[in-house]
Amino acid sequence: MATHNDADRDGPVIRAHRTPVVAEQEPLFADDLPVVDETVGYRGPTACAVAGITYRQLDYWARTGLVEPSVRPASGSGTQRLYSFRDILVLKVVKRLLDTGVSLQHIRAAVEHLRSRGVHDLAQVTLMSDGATVYECTSADDVVDLVKGGQGVFGIAVGQVVREVGGSLARFPSERAAEDSAVAYPNDELARRRRQRRTG
Structure with a gap:
């Protein structure tokens, strides 16, 4: 994880705030977190519904990386795109950051940092922002320090977002990625037609 000093104002804008290095730290309220299978995916309309975004936003964010x-x-x-639980979690965090006025450019830097983290690691993080810089806090003391210093205007407790996404996704169908759509979706009309063409 890269950290930056105050002189580096043009660089990436997610900053770790006194993040302690703890080996094998258990997530807070671990029993409360959904079990996540990263090989299971959800189609675009489901990702939109859970993250609270439009399909146009989803498509644009996918095309621009x-x-x-x-x-x-x-x-x-x-081809049907399939989004993982973590992908949808990040989409929802992006939407919340946008809603609070953080620019897409600054969000991109934050997403680069979040992308490498697992869901249980993310659940321990609170993101704080003053509208320009996004800070990562991993303890209540970090949050209090930022607010006292006037740097934290709003915060996103990622663990709460994990729980919201888990609860919402439970209502939607999921799929596993497969190479051949005819195998993956045996009841799909298009897949049936393709099989018929292949077998004559």
């Missing part, structure tokens, strides 16, 4: 589907990327006409 902000948040790409990690279970199954788009690979030609008719």
Whole structure:
């Protein structure tokens, strides 16, 4: 994780705030977190509904590399993109940052940092921002220090967002990535037609 001093104002804008290095730290309220299978994915409309964004935003963010589907990327006409739990979690965090006035440019720097973290690691993080810089806090003391210093205008407790995404996704169907859509979706009309053409 890269940290930056105050002189580096033009660099990436996510900054660790006195983040302690703790080996094998258990997530707070671990029993409360959803079990996540990163090989399971959700289609675009589900990702939009859970993250609270439009399909146009989802498509634009995927094409520009902000948040790409990690279970199954788009690979030609008719391919259904599949977003993982973590992808949808990041989409929801991006939406919240946008809603509070953080620019997309600053959000991109934050997303680069968040992308490398697992869901349980992210659940321990609170993101604080003053509208320009995004700070990562991993303890209540970090949050208090930022607010006292006038740097934290708003915060996003990522653990709470993890729980919200888990609860919302439980209502939607999920899929596993497969190489052949005819195998992955045996009841799909298009897949049936393709099988018929292949077998004559």
